[in-house]
Amino acid sequence: MVNLELIKSISRSSPTKIVLLVIDGLGGLPRPETGKTELETASTPNLDKLAAKGVCGLSDPVGPGITPGSAPGHLALFGYDPVSFNIGRGALEAMGIDFDLQPGDAAARGNFCTVDKADLITDRRAGRISTEKCDELCQLLDGLLIENVKIFVQPVREHRFVAVFRGGDLSPDVSDSDPQQLGVTPKVITALSPEADRMAGIANQFVAQAKTTLSEHLPANMVLLRGFSKQPHFPTMGEIYKLRPAAIASYPMYRGLARLVGMKVLETGTSIEDEFKTLIQNYARYDLFFLHIKGTDSAGEDGDFDRKVKVIEQVDKALAELMSLQPEVIVVTSDHSTPALLRGHSWHPVPVLLYSRWCRPDRVSEFSESACISGGLGRFPATQIMSLAMANALKLTKFGA
Amino acid sequence: MVNLELIKSISRSSPTKIVLLVIDGLGGLPRPETGKTELETASTPNLDKLAAKGVCGLSDPVGPGITPGSAPGHLALFGYDPVSFNIGRGALEAMGIDFDLQPGDAAARGNFCTVDKADLITDRRAGRISTEKCDELCQLLDGLLIENVKIFVQPVREHRFVAVFRGGDLSPDVSDSDPQQLGVTPKVITALSPEADRMAGIANQFVAQAKTTLSEHLPANMVLLRGFSKQPHFPTMGEIYKLRPAAIASYPMYRGLARLVGMKVLETGTSIEDEFKTLIQNYARYDLFFLHIKGTDSAGEDGDFDRKVKVIEQVDKALAELMSLQPEVIVVTSDHSTPALLRGHSWHPVPVLLYSRWCRPDRVSEFSESACISGGLGRFPATQIMSLAMANALKLTKFGA
Numbered sequence: 001m002v003n004l005e006l007i008k009s010i011s012r013s014s015p016t017k018i019v020l021l022v023i024d025g026l027g028g029l030p031r032p033e034t035g036k037t038e039l040e041t042a043s044t045p046n047l048d049k050l051a052a053k054g055v056c057g058l059s060d061p062v063g064p065g066i067t068p069g070s071a072p073g074h075l076a077l078f079g080y081d082p083v084s085f086n087i088g089r090g091a092l093e094a095m096g097i098d099f100d101l102q103p104g105d106a107a108a109r110g111n112f113c114t115v116d117k118a119d120l121i122t123d124r125r126a127g128r129i130s131t132e133k134c135d136e137l138c139q140l141l142d143g144l145l146i147e148n149v150k151i152f153v154q155p156v157r158e159h160r161f162v163a164v165f166r167g168g169d170l171s172p173d174v175s176d177s178d179p180q181q182l183g184v185t186p187k188v189i190t191a192l193s194p195e196a197d198r199m200a201g202i203a204n205q206f207v208a209q210a211k212t213t214l215s216e217h218l219p220a221n222m223v224l225l226r227g228f229s230k231q232p233h234f235p236t237m238g239e240i241y242k243l244r245p246a247a248i249a250s251y252p253m254y255r256g257l258a259r260l261v262g263m264k265v266l267e268t269g270t271s272i273e274d275e276f277k278t279l280i281q282n283y284a285r286y287d288l289f290f291l292h293i294k295g296t297d298s299a300g301e302d303g304d305f306d307r308k309v310k311v312i313e314q315v316d317k318a319l320a321e322l323m324s325l326q327p328e329v330i331v332v333t334s335d336h337s338t339p340a341l342l343r344g345h346s347w348h349p350v351p352v353l354l355y356s357r358w359c360r361p362d363r364v365s366e367f368s369e370s371a372c373i374s375g376g377l378g379r380f381p382a383t384q385i386m387s388l389a390m391a392n393a394l395k396l397t398k399f400g401a
Numbered sequence: 402m403v404n405l406e407l408i409k410s411i412s413r414s415s416p417t418k419i420v421l422l423v424i425d426g427l428g429g430l431p432r433p434e435t436g437k438t439e440l441e442t443a444s445t446p447n448l449d450k451l452a453a454k455g456v457c458g459l460s461d462p463v464g465p466g467i468t469p470g471s472a473p474g475h476l477a478l479f480g481y482d483p484v485s486f487n488i489g490r491g492a493l494e495a496m497g498i499d500f501d502l503q504p505g506d507a508a509a510r511g512n513f514c515t516v517d518k519a520d521l522i523t524d525r526r527a528g529r530i531s532t533e534k535c536d537e538l539c540q541l542l543d544g545l546l547i548e549n550v551k552i553f554v555q556p557v558r559e560h561r562f563v564a565v566f567r568g569g570d571l572s573p574d575v576s577d578s579d580p581q582q583l584g585v586t587p588k589v590i591t592a593l594s595p596e597a598d599r600m601a602g603i604a605n606q607f608v609a610q611a612k613t614t615l616s617e618h619l620p621a622n623m624v625l626l627r628g629f630s631k632q633p634h635f636p637t638m639g640e641i642y643k644l645r646p647a648a649i650a651s652y653p654m655y656r657g658l659a660r661l662v663g664m665k666v667l668e669t670g671t672s673i674e675d676e677f678k679t680l681i682q683n684y685a686r687y688d689l690f691f692l693h694i695k696g697t698d699s700a701g702e703d704g705d706f707d708r709k710v711k712v713i714e715q716v717d718k719a720l721a722e723l724m725s726l727q728p729e730v731i732v733v734t735s736d737h738s739t740p741a742l743l744r745g746h747s748w749h750p751v752p753v754l755l756y757s758r759w760c761r762p763d764r765v766s767e768f769s770e771s772a773c774i775s776g777g778l779g780r781f782p783a784t785q786i787m788s789l790a791m792a793n794a795l796k797l798t799k800f801g802a
Contacts, residue, residue: 006467006484358742360430360438360749362774376750376771378780380465387466391748398746399463400470400483401493 004079004240006399007387013242016328016393018288019279020385022077023315024070025297025338027350027369031305038296038305038340039351040368042312046319047353047367050330054355056364057377059385061336067347071095073335074257078237078290079386087260088172088229093162095256097154101164101231106172106199109227110153110161112137112220119185119222124178125159126220134161137220140213146205147198163206163225171196177207178224186224199228236262237288241390246282248275249292258290272311276318283325297345300338308340329356329393331385332367352377352385356392405480405641407800408788414643417729417794419689420680421786423478424716425471426698426739428751428770432706439697439706439741440752441769443713447720448754448768451731455756457765458778460786462737468748472496474736475658479638479691480787488661489573489630494563496657498555502565502632507573507600510628511554511562513538513621520586520623525579526560527621535562538621541614547606548599564607564626572597578608579625587625600629637663638689642791647683649676650693659691673712677719684726701739709741730757730794732786733768753778753786757793 028037061068061076062083071092072082087095090107101107112134114123129137134155141153141163149167156162173196177186186207191200203225210223237245239262247258250270258265264286268278272293279289293315299308323330330353337348351372362376373379377388390396429438462469462477463484472493473483488496491508502508513535515524530538535556542554542564550568557563574597578587587608592601604626611624638646640663648659651671659666665687669679673694680690694716700709724731731754738749752773763777778789791797 003484006464010467358430358747360428360770361436363771374775376459376774377465378459378774380780384465387464388748389466391466391468396466396468396748398468398470400473400488401490401497 004235007079007390007396008240010397010399011240011242011390012395012397014393014395016287016395017283018243018329018389018393019322019327019331020077020288020290020389021293021315021330021332022074022290023293023296023312023332023334025300025336025345026312026334027337027339027346027348028300028308029339029341029348031341037369038300038308039312040370042309042316044312044316044367046316046323047332048365050323050332050355051353051367051371052365053361054353055359055362055377056354056367056372056375057352058349058369058372058375058379059333059352059382060349060379061382063381064349065347067345068336069345070253070335071257074254076382077333077335077385078261079240079383080234080261081383085232085234087232089227090162090172091229091231093156093160093227094164095260096253097156097162098252098255099152099154099162099164102166103231104166104169106165106170106228106230108163108203108225110163111178111224112159112161113222113224114219115186115222121179121182121184121186121222121224123219124180124182124224128158129220131155131157133220134159137214137217141210144206144209146202146209149202151206159220165199165202170199172199172228172230174200174203174228176226177203178226186222189225203228232260234261238262241288241386241395243288244286245288245290246286247290247292248278249290250275251292251294254292263290272314272318276322280321280325297338300340301344303340303343305340329354329389331389333382333385349379350382354388354392358392358394405636408480408791408797409636409641411798411800412641412643412791413796413798415794415796417688417796418684419644419730419790419794420723420728420732421478421689421691421790422694422716422731422733423475423691424694424697424713424733424735426701426737426746427713427735428738428740428747428749429701429709430740430742430749432742438770439701439709440713441771443710443717445713445717445768447717447724448733449766451724451733451756452754452768452772453766454762455754456760456763456778457755457768457773457776458753459750459770459773459776459780460734460753460783461750461780462783464782465750466748468746469737470746471654471736472658475655477783478734478736478786479662480641480784481635481662482784486633486635488633490628491563491573491630492632494557494561494628495565496661497654498557498563499653499656500553500555500563500565503567504632505567505570507566507571507629507631509564509604509626511564512579512625513560513562514623514625515620516587516623522580522583522585522587522623522625524620525581525583525625529559530621532556532558534621535559538615538618542611545607545610547603547610550603552607560621566600566603569599571600573600573629573631575601575604575629577627578604579627587623590626604629633661635662639663642689642787642796644689645687646689646691647687648691648693649679650691651676652693652695655693655695664691673715673719677723681722681726698739701741702745704741704744706741730755730790732790734783734786750780751783755789755793759793759795
């Protein structure tokens with residue numbers, strides 16, 4: 001089993017460049033009328049050119065049959081086994097809004113919810129209040145100070161928020177207040193180990209104060225907390241691969257994930273063209289570029305087949321200028337499939353294209369799910385993509401004499 | 402995860418025969434002018450015939466993206482996980498010159514080097530002295546006796562030698578004297594655990610004596626030692642597979658590796674024809690034959706595409722007589738790729754051909770990298786090759802009731 005320690009022991013710094021283009025949710029399912037997926041429907045002359053010169057395959061981000069969330073999907077692409085490198089729910093939500101978690105902070109995922117007069121939960125999502133309403137309510141709670149612990153309360157979307165507890169080294173080893181069922185009262189948060197007593201006490205005080213503050217704000221008259229956790233400490237991509245990695249992503253979650261693995265997060269705009277421009281402007285300063293395209297996943301989630309096709313075509317067009325820079329390795333792939341027909345992430349394997357001067361080309365001449373089946377990379381775990389990219393960039397020395 | 406314990410529990414002895422033909426560095430990259438690799442360029446009617454009747458695939462000796470050294474590449478072919486079955490540097494060098502390491506021996510890799518008047522290292526390789534010169538200098542040091550420990554000093558190539566310390570059970574748990582940098586003095590060898598005190602003391606005395614002996618032999622006026630290690634103790638192929646394995650290899654490193662896993666190393670000549678003749682002469686006496694072809698790897702390392710093609714064609718020709726003996730299983734593969742275009746070992750997956758009466762044939766009708774992509778074996782770790790060969794030789798019983 002190839003692991004990060006092995007890669008670390010043979011990686012070396014070199015001037016060659018790797019571009020990891022992640023088209024979020026790229027993999028799809030064929031539209032019954034045409035028998036073609038989103039990627040197969042899109043006109044993608046540049047991707048097809050790369051596929052013809054490169055080597056293709058299908059990868060599983062977590063494993064066959066497993067539908068990955070965004071975090072595991074990306075961790076796998078960066079070479080981290082997404083099952084053993086776990087991010088707690090609270091820390092993940094904080095990352096998702098690009099909140100700068102610090103060592104010692106404990107973060108919890110929060111829901112605004114509805115309780116009745118007997119304190120029994122009647123709606124765990126407070127009727128899915130609007131994000132604007134959520135923002136407003138968070139402002140009422142944000143900045144509370146309890147026993148020298150400052151509590152940041154930040155909106156996520158609809159009824160979701162993040163609560164971050166800062167002050168001293170707080171242990172997140174406490175139970176949830178969210179019982180994840182209706183008709184019962186929110187649970188008292190308890191310490192699961194002695195060093196978490198203080199955290200549990202403060203969290204319960206916070207919940208009590210929130211209840212008072214929210215009493216007149218039906219349907220959002222209470223909060224539920226779960227998944228207390230800290231920013232995990234992962235070895236950085238700089239340590240493992242001896243790379244200077246940069247991330248270009250317009251959505252906060254992906255910037256947070258990139259920061260977690262030690263990438264420099266570059267300022268960029270919101271369009272695909274902006275992102276590619278940022279890469280080109282910073283080309284000389286880094287040797288790994290993670291470029292994240294969100295629109296494909298959003299379109300897939302919306303069930304909008306045609307919009308997903310259009311986003312893929314936009315990416316293909318933007319690729320031309322990048323190709324003219326001739327990076328030594330270009331990998332085009334995704335963190336998971338998001339078929340428009342399923343309106344959500346799915347377990348289907350993800351098309352992968354690797355182009356480099358030193359790859360061994362296969363007979364695949366177009367970038368599509370069905371063509372990738374017979375690609376030279378075969379079917380393989382996504383955690384191996386970085387090793388392959390590193391090898392093709394001649395950044396890995398021989399293992400053993 | 403299939404492991405050696407499992408295989409051991411279901412293996413059985415039987416009269417069927419397996420030939421494991423290892424064409425070192427076989428995998429290649431296409432020559433740009435033709436789009437064909439070395440194997441695809443070679444005329445190989447016999448290999449193609451076997452491929453058509455057999456089942457093909459691509460294997461990774463260590464893992465995707467990992468370029469294997471000769472030792473890990475071969476251990477994987479013999480079924481040993483090359484990451485967990487590690488061979489120390491000193492022991493590996495001793496093996497590489499076919500030195501018969503005994504239990505209790507500690508071996509170190511040595512360099513002749515140059516030091517200035519202040520004992521600072523000015524050249525870690527003594528200007529890469531000739532192998533003849535190395536031989537001459539080794540003779541000056543060979544056979545020293547220090548505190549009843551005899552020190553064997555044997556030339557490897559250019560500035561490289563092996564020092565083997567024999568006498569009592571010496572612990573190799575000592576630091577290197579080689580600082581692996583210039584402008585500093587060689588380091589004093591220190592024990593890394595209490596039981597290695599004696600080894601460290603003797604090694605330092607050896608270095609001191611070598612310095613005196615070499616004082617007039619500029620540029621080779623000092624030695625550097627590293628990688629003290631013992632012959633590792635691996636379970637033998639006889640124990641695991643219940644085979645009587647024989648090795649036919651004209652290069653010492655491969656004979657050493659074969660001996661390490663318990664193969665009988667047969668005397669043979671240096672040509673491909675000699676090696677095949679040795680196999681045929683010994684056919685009745687063993688049931689696994691590891692036949693190693695070195696010329697393909699050497700040609701690849703030299704960047705000589707055409708010579709590599711010729712060696713492959715020679716092997717193909719020699720195969721005819723072997724095929725007429727009708728061994729139950731023939732596996733043709735390699736320990737790693739050595740594309741002439743890269744002039745060295747590479748990470749590219751290795752073509753595998755398995756022929757037996759009981760294999761399930763695929764549609765592959767020629768033995769080549771691109772044809773193997775769509776072979777029935779798929780893409781798989783090289784450590785599984787032996788299990789497949791054993792199964793096809795009907796030497797593995799059912800697992801579980």
